[in-house]
Amino acid sequence: MDMNVLIAVMVILPIASALFLNLLHKKDRTIKIIAIITAIVLPIIPLLTPYGSHFFGGYVPLAQDPSLAQGLPALITGSQLFQFHLGIMYVFSSAKQLMIFILGLITFFAIFTFINESKRPSGVYAFLMFMGTASVSAILLSDDIFNLFVFFEIAALAQVGIVIASGIKNNYETALKYILLGNIAGPLLLLGIVMLLGITGNVNVTDMIFTLKNGYVNPQSPELLIALALIVFGWLYASGLPPFHTIKSAVYSKALPHGSALLQAFSVFTMVAIGIIIIRLFSYNPFTNIAIIGISLIAMILGITMAIVQTDYKRILGYLAVGELGYIGIGLGLGTAFGITAGLFQAVNEAVITAFLFIGFGTILYKTRISDTRKLGGMMYVNPKVALLVLLAGLAMAGVPPLNAFQSKLMLIQASIQSGLPELGIIMILLSIVTFMTFMKAFYTIYMRPKPKELEVLDNTIPRSTVISLVVFLIVCLTLGLFPEIATNSLQTLAAGLV
């Protein structure tokens, strides 16, 4: 019996800290200290936790603990009930370790820059950030699909909260739109989940796969297919794939830079977590992979073409972030172990790079309070060091060696050729070039062209913490780019288990 309390701590600690921070109203100093300590601990816990599973309430399957099964009638011990997981189960493996570590790292830098950029850290902002991180960690860990749904809703509320707390113009409208659309997608996702429950009698993914694989239910039954469709629909909302790409990019553009950096990490990891569950449950069905690839292609094409025509740099980044999700989806949809590894690796890279870009471009907002590229220019002279870091982030996103996205995009292209779909590789290369062009257009108008006369640059200096965050993100990008084995080795086991 492998009970592993630290697995639960990954979710409980940020929730507890969030609730505690909310109690300390106006005590700015204490809040700063507690928030920073929690944020430092967050990426460390997954590194210390041994792999295994955690059963809430100690309800291990009867088969694992015969003493529990004593005195039960043959009706239970003789049937499959004996094997089933009775309580909520969290599973922790090497791939989840890497993803939760990266999520913790991004949370740390989001909190770190927020604490240093804002004069008064009291309020709900840090609470919402920790709540979001806790729920996305739970989504990654949970093997129980209803538990996943509960945290999906909490994550959605936390994201809405981060947008409301930003204080940017028209943020309330965007938040309301996001939550209204979420109120269509959420119940329908639940409907899909309970249809699965009705068919298989379970909400535990491992048990559902057991019933599906062993012929207890008809895998081609219409109810099952509709359940799959509804779960895919919920997945689109959670990750911001089309038709939710417009609202998701609007949400990114209405949050503060550290908020957006965190929000996109939530989307990326939620997409991966639910995507993995969809593949685990339904990969017997060839149409699932076709649908995932199709949706990803639409996301890539719409996201990146829409990014080109935007003028607000936060919106450009928002659409690019949505477009990059398509790369992950293609990796997952290819269905081969190599393809899924590449997709997961791309997810890790994208989370880091987009956070890097959001915080990097966030310095412009800090210095000028303007996010319209048409009103900006000449920022290179204001702070050349930050400009260089932002440029490197853009190069990383486009997939320039030796940075990390180069490795994952190369793997994705190889995987698509191996699967007999070289067209996907060509589209990915084409869209990478366009991504780079879009980024360079924004970079040129903000940093390199002559400064417009009306532009006023505030004389506040960019906090050192922001620059440190950017440098650390760059180091992560370089490390993963030069030594991709660090990531791919731990992702491979998960990918191999899915095929």
Add this chain to the structure above:
Amino acid sequence: MSFYDVILNKIRKIQEKAGEDEPVTNVTASTMLTAELTLIASVLIAVVMVRLIHPVLMIIMVAAILIIVFTAMPIMPRLRREQNDDLNNMMFYVVVALGVIVALFYWGNLNV
């Protein structure tokens, strides 16, 4: 009149129809053009994958898309207007997507 002016005029015409008063600058025209070309190129390459179902179907689809593209150009300004931030618009596409996904999964699984 050069080809560039033709494109500029087309974009201006569509914007006038939509009642947008933004001026059509060089930057808007060239970004629209880039987006347009990216869109067409990626869609055409993606359609080539239909060859896995049937090569003849692929040829027909590529030809059809080429014809549609050349008659409907420029697509990007219209596509951009469709993907706006209006709630009713978003809600419409969300419900349409829901219908399409359920129908496709139901039909696709029974027929693929």
Add this chain to the structure above:
Amino acid sequence: MVIDSQLMSFFTAGSLIVIGIFAALFLDNLIKKIIGLAFLGDGVNLFIITMGYKPGGIVYIFLPDMTISNFAQTAAYPLPFALVLTNIVIGASTLAVILGLVMVLNKRHGSLSAAKILRDKGE
């Protein structure tokens, strides 16, 4: 004619979901939209409850005078009811946030029309 209550409940749940989506899509007043979304959530809840219904089943509480095998055969499945309870809480909290947002926006714009408040602002 005896109507199967489970089938009728499924039918009601389906109608609630369809009405909810219809209201969210076609009604302009934000409060009406929200009522539609509440319908959608309630339809899903009713669907879950109906799914957990077991003809002739008993409440899943194990009393001292029951035998295990009899209990296992007659008790209803408790999981759907636990899920509904959780989903009601989630729905209520989401609704509270939505209504709060609508209150703020109503004060700011003096209107409840979705077409007016939540239109594209051209950003």
